[in-house]
Amino acid sequence: MSQIAIEARNLVKMFGNITALNGLSFTVTQGEIFGLIGPNGAGKTTTLRILATLIKPSSGYAKIFGYDVEKNPSEVRRIISYLPEEAGAYKNLSGYEYLEFMANFYNQNTQEGKAAVEEAAKISGLGERLKDRVKTYSKGMARRLLLARALMMKPKLAILDEPTSGLDVVHAFHVRRIIQEYAKTHGVTVLLSSHNMLEVEFLCSQVALVNEGKVVGQGSPHELKSHYGVDNLEAVFMEATKLG
Amino acid sequence: MVKGLSNLINKEIKELLRDPKIMVGMVLMPLITFPLMGAAMNISTSTMQESMRQVSVMLMNLDKGPLAESLLLMLQNMNVTIIETSSSTVEEALVALSQSNITTLVVIPQGFSQNLTLGLKGKIEIYSVFESLSLAEGIRSSAVEVPINLYKNALVTQAIRQAFPDRDPLTVLDPISVSNVAVVKGKIVNVSSDVLRSLFMSQSLGFPMVIMLLLISATQIAATSISIEKEEKTLETLLTVPISRLGILTGKLAGSVVVAAAGAIASMIGVDYYIGSINAMVPTQNVSLEDLGLSITPLSYCLLGVMIFVTIVSALALAIIVAAFSENVRSAQSLVTPINFIFIFPSLILMFADIQMLPYPVQIVLYAIPYTHSIIASKAAFLGDYFTMLVSIAYVSAFTIVTLYIAARIFTTEKIVTARISLRRLKLRKT
Numbered sequence: 010m011s012q013i014a015i016e017a018r019n020l021v022k023m024f025g026n027i028t029a030l031n032g033l034s035f036t037v038t039q040g041e042i043f044g045l046i047g048p049n050g051a052g053k054t055t056t057l058r059i060l061a062t063l064i065k066p067s068s069g070y071a072k073i074f075g076y077d078v079e080k081n082p083s084e085v086r087r088i089i090s091y092l093p094e095e096a097g098a099y100k101n102l103s104g105y106e107y108l109e110f111m112a113n114f115y116n117q118n119t120q121e122g123k124a125a126v127e128e129a130a131k132i133s134g135l136g137e138r139l140k141d142r143v144k145t146y147s148k149g150m151a152r153r154l155l156l157a158r159a160l161m162m163k164p165k166l167a168i169l170d171e172p173t174s175g176l177d178v179v180h181a182f183h184v185r186r187i188i189q190e191y192a193k194t195h196g197v198t199v200l201l202s203s204h205n206m207l208e209v210e211f212l213c214s215q216v217a218l219v220n221e222g223k224v225v226g227q228g229s230p231h232e233l234k235s236h237y238g239v240d241n242l243e244a245v246f247m248e249a250t251k252l253g
Numbered sequence: 254m255v256k257g258l259s260n261l262i263n264k265e266i267k268e269l270l271r272d273p274k275i276m277v278g279m280v281l282m283p284l285i286t287f288p289l290m291g292a293a294m295n296i297s298t299s300t301m302q303e304s305m306r307q308v309s310v311m312l313m314n315l316d317k318g319p320l321a322e323s324l325l326l327m328l329q330n331m332n333v334t335i336i337e338t339s340s341s342t343v344e345e346a347l348v349a350l351s352q353s354n355i356t357t358l359v360v361i362p363q364g365f366s367q368n369l370t371l372g373l374k375g376k377i378e379i380y381s382v383f384e385s386l387s388l389a390e391g392i393r394s395s396a397v398e399v400p401i402n403l404y405k406n407a408l409v410t411q412a413i414r415q416a417f418p419d420r421d422p423l424t425v426l427d428p429i430s431v432s433n434v435a436v437v438k439g440k441i442v443n444v445s446s447d448v449l450r451s452l453f454m455s456q457s458l459g460f461p462m463v464i465m466l467l468l469i470s471a472t473q474i475a476a477t478s479i480s481i482e483k484e485e486k487t488l489e490t491l492l493t494v495p496i497s498r499l500g501i502l503t504g505k506l507a508g509s510v511v512v513a514a515a516g517a518i519a520s521m522i523g524v525d526y527y528i529g530s531i532n533a534m535v536p537t538q539n540v541s542l543e544d545l546g547l548s549i550t551p552l553s554y555c556l557l558g559v560m561i562f563v564t565i566v567s568a569l570a571l572a573i574i575v576a577a578f579s580e581n582v583r584s585a586q587s588l589v590t591p592i593n594f595i596f597i598f599p600s601l602i603l604m605f606a607d608i609q610m611l612p613y614p615v616q617i618v619l620y621a622i623p624y625t626h627s628i629i630a631s632k633a634a635f636l637g638d639y640f641t642m643l644v645s646i647a648y649v650s651a652f653t654i655v656t657l658y659i660a661a662r663i664f665t666t667e668k669i670v671t672a673r674i675s676l677r678r679l680k681l682r683k684t
Contacts, residue, residue, distance in 0.1 A: 024671070061493045064667040083495065091493040097485040099264070101271035106264075113260040114494040155490075 012039040012074065014166055014198040015060065019069035022055050022222075029055040031222035032069070037200060037215070039074075039165075042192050044209040045202040046246060047219035053202035054094060056219070057170050060200065061091035074165055087115075090164040094171040094202075096155050097143075104139035104146070104154050105130075108161065115162045129154075129161035132187055149180030156184055160191050167192075169201040173208060185212055206242040216242065220250040257496035258504055265478060265508025272481075275474060275512065280519045283466075287523025308396045309334040310357045313346045318366025320375070324404050331400040347380060356382040357397055369408065377401060461600035461628045464564065468596040468624065471513035471565050472572035472589050478505050479576035480585030489670060498664040506569050513565065553634040556642045563646065564627040567653035568596070570660040577663045578672045599625035603632075623652040 015037035022030040030052045037043040045053045058064045060071055062082040070077060076084040098107045108126045116122040130139055133153045143151060152173075159167055172188060173181035189212060192199050203209050209216055210230045218226040218233075226233060226249040230242055237248040269275050310328070312335045314321055328335060336355060340346035343360060350358050360378040369375040379397060413422035435442045482488035491501060572589050579585035599622050602611070608619055608629065619625045626645035633641035663669055 058489075058670070061489075063489055063492055063670050083497070086493055086495045089493065091490065093486060093489045095486045096490055097487050099268050099487055100485060101268050102264070106267070110260060110264045111490075111494065114257050114496055158490075 013037070013072075014039045014041070015043075015071070015073055015200060017056065017060070017069070017071040020056065020059060020066045020071060021068040022052075022059065022064070023067045028222055030059075030066070030069075033219065033223055034069075035217045035224050035227060037198060039198050040192070040196050041215050042188065042199040042201070042213045044213035044216045045200070045219050046204070046206065046209050046216060046242065047202075048204075048250075051219040052222040053219055054170055055222075057091070057168050057200070057202055061089060061168050062086055063091075088165040089168060090159040090162060090166075091168045092155055092159040092170060092172060094174050098151060098154055098158070100144035101142060103142050104133070104135055107143060107154065108139070108158060111158050112161065125161045128163075129157035132160055132191070133157035134183065149176050152176055152180065152184060153187075156187060160187070160197065163195050164197060166198045166200065169199060171203055172201055173203070173205065181208070188212060206246065210242050218246055218249045225249045258500050258507075261496065261501065261504030262507045262511070265504055266511050268481075269474060269478060269508060269512045270515070272477070275477065280516055283516070283523040284519045285523075288526045291526050307334070308332070308357075309336065309355045310359050310397050311346065311350050311353065311355050312337050313340060313343070313358065313360045315363045316361045316365035320366035320369050321361045324361070324377075324401070327404050327407075328397075328400050331403070333397060333400060343378070343380070350380070350382060356384070358382075359397060461604050461631070464561070464624070464627055464631070465596050465600040467513060467516075467561075467565065468568045469593050470516040471509060472568050472592055472596075473586060474512050474516070475505065475509040475569040475572040476576035476579070476585040476589040477582055478509055479573055480579045480582045483579065484581040492670065498669075499661055502573070502661055502664045505573060506566060509569050509572075510565060513569075550637055552639065553637060553642070556639065556646065557631060557634045560627055560630045560642065560646050560649065563649045563653045564624065567623060567649060567656050568592075570653065570656035573660045574656065574663060577660075577669050580673055595622050596624050598622065599628055603628045623649045 013036060015035070017036070018034050020030045020033040021028070033052060033056060035043075035045075045056060047053050055064070059066050060073060060078060062078050062085050065079050070079065072078070073085050074088055076088075078085050098104075099110070102110065105126065108129045109122065112122040112125040112129070116125060130136075133139070133156070135150060135153060135157075138146070138150065139154075143154070146154065152175075156169075156172060159169065167188075169188070173184050176184060185208060188199060188201070191197055199212075201209075201212070214229060216228065216230055216233060217224045226236075226245070228236065233242065233245045233249075234240060237245045239245055239248060270280075310333060312325070314325070314337065325335060336353070338346050338349050338358075340349055343358075346358055346360070350356075358380040360380070362376055362378065365375045365377070379401075409426065410422040413420070413425050417425060479488075482491060492498070496504075571592055575588045575592060576585040579588055599619055602608075602615075602619065603625065608616055608625070611619070626648050630642045630645035633639075633645070663672070
């Protein structure tokens with residue numbers, strides 16, 4: 010029986026008078042690539058930030074592999090990796106130095122660290138350019154470096170916020186392929202958010218539709234399309250949120 | 254934890270030192286600017302000294318009497334080059350002067366010798382041409398007055414000798430001798446008060462200035478190290494890796510201390526060269542603080558070290574608190590600038606005044622600012638006043654603990670991610 014990777018229950022998050030999450034709940038099973046889809050301001054990034062231990066829910070709870078994100082943030086940080094939407098890398102470090110710096114937080118010995126950096130070099134496909142400073146990278150190259158960083162430690166859960174945001178077709182294709190292959194090969198659970206319905210349909214085995222801080226529908230892309238009697242996730246989303 | 258911390262400190266130092274703004278602004282600028290300033294001062298001073306050594310004057314001697322001749326002899330003996338002009342009027346002589354590279358015209362009018370012989374006032378006219386309005390030009394114009402004053406003294410001495418043949422002319426001229434004795438730490442010191450004053454001045458100027466520079470650069474570095482993480486969107490990733498938030502805060506503080514220390518050392522090397530250049534211009538009496546019993550004891554050194562350390566840590570924590578609310582490097586530096594006033598205010602006041610001489614309200618304000626105590630402690634170190642040093646350390650340490658606590662609170666809550674003060678929004682609110 011598969012283990013529960015993420016359990017989010019009735020998450021509420023208030024920023025002053027603004028309700029970002031309004032009782033959001035969903036469950037992710039180990040090994041899944043799970044997609045959160047929804048419009049801007051739906052609460053996707055807030056959910057991911059709570060799961061990544063950056064912010065705390067106002068009420069409700071979230072557990073990652075049994076660890077409560079609020080009560081056991083240190084344990085959670087050991088088993089996750091988080092890629093924020095607009096993440097950057099340290100511009101004055103080389104790609105290698107950046108990967109080494111990040112790997113050193115997870116590995117107790119140099120050998121493990123080196124292996125992780127080599128793995129990241131492979132994932133990123135940046136080759137010799139890893140010796141150059143990050144400030145010389147294009148947006149696509151930087152995103153590939155960051156994704157490699159997020160996956161190199163073979164985390165139990167990778168939380169990826171808009172992994173292909175702002176990338177051209179070629180780089181976006183490369184990034185999607187990496188995520189898919191990595192999850193399959195290493196059994197890494199992936200939770201990602203995206204605006205791109207095609208991307209979600211291509212990558213995710215399970216999808217949650219988020220609108221106004223709540224999950225308004227959940228299932229596999231196929232199940233959702235059948236349920237709403239439409240032929241793509243975009244139409245599913247419009248039906249589910251009654252925006253159409 | 255230790256590995257994570259050293260990893261973070263290494264990265265901080267690497268990143269900060271590779272940042273051209275910090276490398277150039279904090280390390281290279283002081284290393285280049287101060288010696289350049291010193292070299293410029295040296296060049297202008299040596300030019301000035303050279304111009305004083307080679308004084309040339311144009312002379313219009315309308316008197317030709319014996320006393321005018323003896324005055325000329327005295328000028329020549331004091332290395333003044335005299336070029337006699339054949340002009341008959343001052344206007345003509347000034348035209349001749351403007352065509353030469355000489356800037357001073359000395360006119361000895363007719364009747365100079367006769368007047369002096371008769372006991373009347375002799376008259377000399379000195380015309381100085383000012384073209385560049387430089388300091389050297391002003392000094393050069395007054396250089397010719399020195400031998401003339403000596404000549405005047407010689408005339409007075411001669412007159413006194415004739416009037417009072419049995420008395421020493423110098424005693425008649427200066428009948429009261431004033432002996433200025435300095436007492437330091439209860440001991441009579443055989444050095445004039447003027448020399449001591451300038452020595453204390455250089456000591457009391459030096460430390461507050463270094464502390465001020467150090468704190469300003471350290472806060473800028475600390476603020477940059479946090480805000481650059483926000484600007485480059487690296488902070489969120491860093492906050493999700495397995496290292497405690499306090500570990501991240503400590504790493505940031507330690508990295509900033511190391512870079513600030515590099516900046517401080519660069520500043521001190523630069524300032525030392527600059528001060529050395531200035532000292533080289535002024536002949537000083539060979540007096541050191543050790544000679545006066547004002548040397549710093551090993552214990553004072555240790556206490557001073559502790560003082561500097563807690564001062565820097567508190568300033569860094571303060572900068573980190575402020576930078577936590579910034580959106581980017583520019584807004585962080587703007588937000589940190591007001592903090593600089595609390596370093597500059599006590600430093601400037603205490604460079605020139607003793608705190609107890611100031612009005613009570615100013616004293617209260619100054620005592621409330623922790624950085625005042627850093628300067629007070631530095632002065633107490635020279636006097637071996639351990640009690641004052643310990644009180645100052647206690648006050649600054651208490652302030653440091655409070656600022657560190659607040660910084661830690663911000664780092665351990667989501668405020669470090671969500672807090673934002675938008676300068677644009679503030680400006681809009683004002684309008």
